[in-house]
Amino acid sequence: MEFRRITGLPPYVFATINGLKAQARSQGRDIVDFGFGNPDLPSPDIAVEKLAEAAHNPKNHRYSASRGLPNLRLAMATRYKKLFDVDLDPDTEVVTTIGAKEGLTHLMWVLLGPGDTAIVPSPSYPIHLAGPGFAGAQVITVPMVDPGASTNDPGDDFFAGLVAAWESATVKPRVIICSFPHNPTSACVDLAFMERLVNFALEREVIICHDFAYADLGFDGYQPPSILQAPRAKECCVELYTLTKSFSMAGWRVGFMVGNAEIVAALTKLKSYLDYGTFQPVQIAAIVAMNEASDYPDLLREVYQVRRDTLISGLNRIGWSVAAPKGSMFIWAPIPEPYREMDSLEFAKFLITEAEVATSPGVGFGEGGDGHVRFALIENELRTQQAIRNLKRALPKLN
Ligand SMILES: Cc1ncc(COP(=O)(O)O)c(C=O)c1O
Incomplete structure (x- = not known):
């Protein structure tokens, strides 16, 4: 069948990651999920x-x-x-x-x-x-x-x-x-x-x-x-x-x-x-x-800022050098040097299977995004710290 308008769309790489995430979870593995920028915090009461x-x-x-x-x-x-x-x-x-x-x-x-x-x-x-x-x-x-x-x-x-x-x-x-x-x-x-x-x-x-x-x-x-x-x-x-x-x-x-x-x-x-x-x-x-509830965004911002700090300090502590962003709810992390033989999709797959951490491969955001993975700040501090321990174990070439 021939379709209009969607034919030229590149394959949706996030679907690959979602599939791996679902597969790992069905095997009872606990995936810390920074993949999708889907806010976990409640709407105003x-x-x-x-x-x-x-x-x-x-x-x-x-x-x-x-x-x-x-x-x-x-x-x-x-x-x-x-x-x-x-x-x-x-x-x-x-x-x-x-x-x-x-x-x-x-x-x-x-x-x-x-x-x-x-x-x-x-x-x-x-x-x-x-x-x-x-x-x-x-x-x-x-x-x-x-x-x-x-x-x-x-x-x-x-x-x-x-x-x-x-x-x-x-x-x-x-x-x-x-x-x-x-x-x-x-x-x-x-x-x-x-x-x-x-x-x-x-x-x-x-x-x-x-x-x-x-x-x-x-x-x-x-x-x-x-x-x-x-x-x-x-x-x-x-x-x-x-x-x-x-x-x-x-x-x-x-x-x-x-x-x-x-x-x-x-x-x-x-x-x-x-x-x-x-x-x-x-x-x-x-x-x-x-x-x-016009000030509600201020409360959310504080939560995201603490999560940003937890993730950034954790990544830098294990030798993954990433700068703290001034805004958004994402961390844009370059693939660490010792792992750069992998492209962003391979690296994101590797992080799921080896570290039980889900991220979005940079290439999903266009060719200019390869070489990076994106963390969305949708996990709380404890889960973020868990992810850092997993990453440290799975990425021994970091120093
Ligand atoms: C840049 C940007 N625009 C729009 C959206 C989606 O906004 P909405 O839920 O209002 O459609 C997102 C969500 O991730 C986004 O990152």
Whole structure:
């Protein structure tokens, strides 16, 4: 059978790891699982209670507003003002999405078509690399991380990559997708970087789609900037925000796209054909989470920071040298030198079978990700310490 749009997709390498994990578990082995960035921490109680209450009201069982309830969009605008001092008109500059992933994918449908191109860093979260293809467009990759650099955070090299990609493109790109703090590399940027990116886009009339999934996960006092804080950003940028990581509400499917009003209107129109929005009790509970548990992300951040410290200090103690990221919920670990004959998929398989530790192979995030594995901070401290003991035993060539 022949299929459209999914035919060119690379094999989903995470499925290999999931298969090995399931196999090991079926043999009774205890796998410490840093594989999938699926938050283990509970959603705010107040949201759960509101969801239960709202679900009992039959009025909430009907189709909801595809663009999101007005008070939900208002809650989002209020949060942007509080966190970033960015003014958003909830009616024209905010649309609710069924998670950031849905928003980003359908955004590509309104921005791109066959013959168009989009610039995407490699490695990246898989839908960033695949989303333009679902709209029939081609992706041009730029390196996310400079191989020789001592930090994952992008700088001049990233911009040099952007300029080179732009200049060599025969069809000028219409879109740049980016995301900071970055999954999988944990790369973080400051407002000056965002300003430079916005200027790059304004000069070339290209649209920036910034996926801000880790907006609330900056450590040691670092606050990740919104791209909309950059002057004139609303002329060319949209940003995705989600309750998935910030409020540990992954399964609820509540996200937003905010920014340029014309693009917000375009996505709103497409979505009015495609969906009837997230289940209304979920939207109502999301309003309560954002308005009445607005500090919940601070508690989550503390937990992730402690986990980051436990994992980073443990890895370095056993001789696996990895730098502590300023944000995100990931550790992007280069394969240690004595094991570099393995590629990232082989190494991730080796870690499951020999150390009972599951990670994500870097190559799953694009070719630029090989040579690394990604740890998601979804195991508690005790389990993390257990993983470190297992790794020490399984990696005797470390010193
Ligand atoms: C960069 C990035 N964007 C989006 C998502 C998913 O967000 P949502 O659950 O809102 O679809 C993730 C989840 O891992 C992510 O890492």
